[in-house]
Amino acid sequence: MKPDLKAVFLDRDGVLNKLVFNPVTRAYESPHYPKDLILCGNIIPSLKKLIKAGYKLFIVSNQPSYAKGKTTLKAIKQIARKFNGDLKKKGVQLSRAYYCYHHPDGIVPGYGGRCACRKPEPFFLLKAKKKYRLDLKESWMIGDRDSDTECGQRAGCKTILIKNPHSSDYQGKIKPDYKAKNLADAAKVVMAKT
Numbered sequence: 001m002k003p004d005l006k007a008v009f010l011d012r013d014g015v016l017n018k019l020v021f022n023p024v025t026r027a028y029e030s031p032h033y034p035k036d037l038i039l040c041g042n043i044i045p046s047l048k049k050l051i052k053a054g055y056k057l058f059i060v061s062n063q064p065s066y067a068k069g070k071t072t073l074k075a076i077k078q079i080a081r082k083f084n085g086d087l088k089k090k091g092v093q094l095s096r097a098y099y100c101y102h103h104p105d106g107i108v109p110g111y112g113g114r115c116a117c118r119k120p121e122p123f124f125l126l127k128a129k130k131k132y133r134l135d136l137k138e139s140w141m142i143g144d145r146d147s148d149t150e151c152g153q154r155a156g157c158k159t160i161l162i163k164n165p166h167s168s169d170y171q172g173k174i175k176p177d178y179k180a181k182n183l184a185d186a187a188k189v190v191m192a193k194t
Helices: 043-052 073-089 123-132 146-155 165-170 183-193
Strands: 006-010 020-022 027-029 055-062 096-100 140-143 158-162 178-180
Touching (some): 043 055, 043 183, 123 146, 140 183, 146 158, 158 183, 178 183
Parallel strands (some): 006 055
16 A cells, blocks of 8 residues: 655745735735736745655645635636646646635625635645545645644644745734744755654
8 A cells, every 4th residue: 555645735825926915905915817926936946845855735725816806716717827837837746736715705606605625624635635645744734824824733734834924914823833934944844854
């Protein structure tokens, strides 16, 4: 029988790509259109190091902007395709990307209210565990919000909080295992503990 594999689950916005200032809400948010997607600096070498160390890479991201009426579902899916394509062009292949499109305060029918897949629910991590035979105790969740940390903890993963200043309103209530200033820092923590 094949041995269990290890994974790094990554939040996307604010960790791998830059948050975008929304003049309407006066807050930094996920990109709403493909042209707004800008990868964070120096993530590619870190992602390649993690893959080389034997980690499968997964994106686990809440994407509520369609549910909230801020953009179209088509635009959100185009952003995800562009993101995957940008990584692939630079030699990084993700195992899978999981996106939750719901929000408890969503105004779009079928996308509002509570769901099973929105972080901090560990739904997608548990789904990946089953499909890819992952050992979650040997896996990591890296994100820039408390919901990422809680999600990882509930799945039994080790957790790293990226101290993105634009996400500070969503940090501080849940204690991660480690903190890092960016993905390069986080990858160093993972490698040191591997």
